[in-house]
Amino acid sequence: MIFDRATLDGIVSGRVDRAYRRWTHPQVKAGSQQRTAVGVIEFGAVEQVDADAISDADARAAGQRDAVTLRKKLARRVEGEVWRVAVRYAGADPRVALRQDADLSADDRADLDRRLARMDAAADEPWTRPALEVIRDQPAVVSTELAASLDMERFVFKRRVRRLKELGLTESLEVGYRISPRGAAYLDGSQG
Incomplete structure (x- = not known):
């Protein structure tokens, strides 16, 4: 998964604990990790969700201003379903x-x-x-x-x-x- 620097910083600080993506099938698995510019990010639960049910609080927990902004980003891709992925900072890059x-x-x-x-x-x-x-x-x-x-x-x-x-x-x-x-x-x- 690709994250911008602001989102990565939010994951490290704990302000961001989820990400939303539109995929035809999940691109990450719960328990897997990814090295990033700020260290290692670990993925938790990967669940399909209804984009219309995403609240402003959900969007902020994903590093977005509000649900409308997040939905616009998700709408850029027309194929696939919306998935919520739990994310957490797992530590420095070894x-x-x-x-x-x-x-x-x-x-x-x-x-x-x-x-x-x-x-x-x-x-x-x-x-x-x-x-x-x-x-x-x-x-x-x-x-x-x-x-x-x-x-x-x-x-x-x-x-x-x-x-x-x-x-x-x-x-x-x-x-x-x-x-x-x-x-x-x-x-x-x-x-x-």
Whole structure:
């Protein structure tokens, strides 16, 4: 599910505890989680509801001004039914703590070596170390330029960097990326 920043902030503060969407079938399951810009959001009950029965209080609990505004947003999509999804803040994104962990044990390093080698093996040519190095050497540079410097399509580069981010090696900025403390420790301790 996509949430705007105001709604995410409302979920973190507890002011927003539900979302309404028009779907042909539910797109999330109760108990599942999603990482967002503010941390992890957990989904609770997913229930089909009558849009006309949504009150102003319900709309405010979903981060909307009133029921009329919410219904207008839901009407933008004509197919499907209206679903109410309970939402709550489940905590910080675990990747934040991971990327700060620069104290790599031998096991941590071996695990990263294995995972990066597997990523390289699945590609036409090794890309993980060059991508880490270009991000380290050119922080906050737009992805288009970084991808071009590696002779890579921008979308391929961005998809690959997301995989490095999952390992705690990089972090996204407003523009571009930077190497994380964990990524810097990995590069400093590995052979090029």
